[in-house]
Amino acid sequence: MADPLHVEVVSATRVVWSGEATNIIAKTTDGDMGILPGHEPVLAILVAGAIQVYCPDATREIFAVDGGFISVAHGRVSILSEYAATATEVSLREAEKELAEARARLDAGEDDEDTRQHFAWASAQIRAAEKLRL
Structure with missing residues (x-):
């Protein structure tokens, strides 16, 4: 099994979350995007909505974003949005x-x-x- 992805969710004012993931589902202007370890490098535009991050310990983190960008490269995923929050917030x-x-x-x-x-x-x-x- 490939190493987990390192993920950071960042808003304009703070790092909302940082951790490891086995799978990410995000909605982009081209549609829903699934990201697994070993994913090819990509930069995509996010639409406002919810992003799901599945963690190695079988938990799931959910984030609200108002749009922004998602970048995938070399096992790292950056989710950048002006406004972002965990669903629990x-x-x-x-x-x-x-x-x-x-x-x-x-x-x-x-x-x-x-x-x-x-x-x-x-x-x-x-x-x-x-x-x-x-």
Whole structure:
């Protein structure tokens, strides 16, 4: 069996998580991407959503990201996003409230970058919290 991947999830303000993984599932602009040890080098654009990291001890870490990039090279995976959080840090109730507020602003015609980003981040947090329950 190949050595586990070394993974870092990094936001603009902190290293959210660092550890080893046997498998990663992330959603990119080209669709879902699965990453296993020995994966070819790649740089891809992430879409807002939940990233699943399967660890060697059979646990699973889930992260909400608002987009960003994923880089895979030489057994190292870097997930870089302006906003990122572990699913356990997410308050589902707060995320649902933020999503409703952003949706109301969009429905009222406030289709600006800030509102779209707020909507995407709230949606990503909800997806991560929901995956945590599965």
